[in-house]
Amino acid sequence: MSESHEHENVELVTLIEATSEFAAHAIVVVLEDAGIPAVALETHSASLPIGRFQGFGTPVQVRKSDLELARRTLDQTRQDSVDIDWDQVELGEREDTLPLSKGGVSMMLVLGFTATALVLLLGVVAAIWTTLT
Numbered sequence: 001m002s003e004s005h006e007h008e009n010v011e012l013v014t015l016i017e018a019t020s021e022f023a024a025h026a027i028v029v030v031l032e033d034a035g036i037p038a039v040a041l042e043t044h045s046a047s048l049p050i051g052r053f054q055g056f057g058t059p060v061q062v063r064k065s066d067l068e069l070a071r072r073t074l075d076q077t078r079q080d081s082v083d084i085d086w087d088q089v090e091l092g093e094r095e096d097t098l099p100l101s102k103g104g105v106s107m108m109l110v111l112g113f114t115a116t117a118l119v120l121l122l123g124v125v126a127a128i129w130t131t132l133t
Contacts, residue, residue: 011064012039015071017057024058027074031062034073038062 015031015038018024024040031038041059062070 012061013064013067014059015062015067016060016074018060019057021058024060027060030077031060031070031073034069036062036066036070036073038070 016027018027018040021040021042028038028040039061041061
């Protein structure tokens, strides 16, 4: 049988509808790493805020013959990711020397406060001036 005929007989089924195209492509990577061919179908409705509801996500499809193996692979991946001990993960050293937080008050906030105070002070001075004259 020729290669083009082999591809015609492959029936794809939806394994899961991911909440976003990014999540769908991440699932495809996990499945392909396990040797299971998968595809994420890009849809316009996947970017809608209602994408988390059934029928509005990004479908991830696999061959019908791989469906159960794909389900088990995803279940195992979920279980493995929950068991990560993040205290044992080596993140490496920072390459910059910048502080993690800036702290203090931004210059724009100081300028805004000063300008508002000056306008109020000028208003008070103008009110006093007009009452005295």
